Amino acid sequence: MRAMVLHAPRQPLRLEERPDPVAGPGEIVVRVEACAVCRTDLHVVDGDLTEPKLPLVPGHEIVGIVESCGEGVDLVPGRRVGIPWLGHTCGCCGYCASGRENLCDNPGFTGYTRDGGFASHVVADADFAFPLDGFSDPVATAPLMCAGLIGWRSLKMAGEGRRIGIYGFGAAAHIIAQVCVYQGREVYAFTRAGDDAAQALARSLGAVWTGGSEESPPVLLDAAIIFAPVGELVPAALRGVAKGGRVVCGGIHMSDIPQFPYSILWGERQVLSVANLTRADAVEFLELAPRAGVTTTTTVYPLERANEALADLRAGRFQGAAVLVP
Numbered sequence: 588m589r590a591m592v593l594h595a596p597r598q599p600l601r602l603e604e605r606p607d608p609v610a611g612p613g614e615i616v617v618r619v620e621a622c623a624v625c626r627t628d629l630h631v632v633d634g635d636l637t638e639p640k641l642p643l644v645p646g647h648e649i650v651g652i653v654e655s656c657g658e659g660v661d662l663v664p665g666r667r668v669g670i671p672w673l674g675h676t677c678g679c680c681g682y683c684a685s686g687r688e689n690l691c692d693n694p695g696f697t698g699y700t701r702d703g704g705f706a707s708h709v710v711a712d713a714d715f716a717f718p719l720d721g722f723s724d725p726v727a728t729a730p731l732m733c734a735g736l737i738g739w740r741s742l743k744m745a746g747e748g749r750r751i752g753i754y755g756f757g758a759a760a761h762i763i764a765q766v767c768v769y770q771g772r773e774v775y776a777f778t779r780a781g782d783d784a785a786q787a788l789a790r791s792l793g794a795v796w797t798g799g800s801e802e803s804p805p806v807l808l809d810a811a812i813i814f815a816p817v818g819e820l821v822p823a824a825l826r827g828v829a830k831g832g833r834v835v836c837g838g839i840h841m842s843d844i845p846q847f848p849y850s851i852l853w854g855e856r857q858v859l860s861v862a863n864l865t866r867a868d869a870v871e872f873l874e875l876a877p878r879a880g881v882t883t884t885t886t887v888y889p890l891e892r893a894n895e896a897l898a899d900l901r902a903g904r905f906q907g908a909a910v911l912v913p
């Protein structure tokens with residue numbers, strides 16, 4: 588098998604040949620068809636997330652075909668599956684026992700503590716792989732596996748409000764905006780100042796307003812979701828939500844949040860973070876996405892050009908999601 592491997596933070600990934608993997612008990616070997624690139628991959632490669640397994644194959648938005656199965660696996664070879672960030676949970680900690688496996692005390696994360704999908708093949712825990720029988724386009728489907736799933740969890744955390752602000756109009760936002768429109772909500776999209784391409788994409792997906800993240804929305808919002816890893820956006824978003832409004836931080840890493848006056852939090856406004864996903868989130872979202880007619884905007888890179896895809900993500904050089912194809 589071939590893989591793009593991280594040996595140390597802030598180093599480019601290196602293309603390597605590795606022995607073909609073998610599925611242990613409860614595991615599957617998946618031939619990767621496509622793996623989307625998530626901002627979290629950038630945080631891993633850049634060393635913002637400090638405890639990766641090394642050497643590491645990044646990538647946790649995987650779509651592929653089951654090639655072989657270990658003992659005790661129900662899936663059959665030939666079936667298309669998706670493999671997300673949540674790669675394993677202990678099943679017995681207090682969080683797992685109370686339906687909050689996203690907060691498990693002993694989790695495994697694909698492309699962080701387990702090898703991921705920037706490769707031709709990946710080994711996954713079969714219990715954390717999702718059949719994708721109705722999804723015929725691996726490239727279009729890959730961004731659903733994290734941008735979609737974490738975006739969906741973020742939207743649920745935002746509550747039932749009608750007016751939803753979205754800060755950072757990248758992969759997650761462009762998926763979740765479509766879900767909001769399907770649910771009859773209004774999307775207010777905030778981008779980097781002057782990012783006309785992102786604002787045009789947001790409008791094409793049904794946003795009722797677009798502007799720079801330093802701007803105030805034209806009306807007070809019921810909730811705001813921040814996908815950009817920028818702490819300054821938390822007070823900015825708090826100023827834009829109505830009483831009782833929520834500000835949801837959807838990323839795994841964010842720069843420091845500046846000091847802000849209590850008055851912009853008062854009025855029962857809330858600031859929340861989203862951590863990981865549960866398998867229930869995945870089942871819900873993979874059922875909802877086709878019903879909502881979610882489409883994705885993708886830029887395809889051959890696997891060998893993973894470093895270029897990461898650099899382009901860092902620089903904001905494409906709309907939607909980058910997807911690696913082995």
Ligand SMILES: [Zn+2]
Nearest residue numbers: 625627733734
């Ligand atoms: Zn991700």
Ligand SMILES: [Zn+2]
Nearest residue numbers: 677680683691
């Ligand atoms: Zn647990």
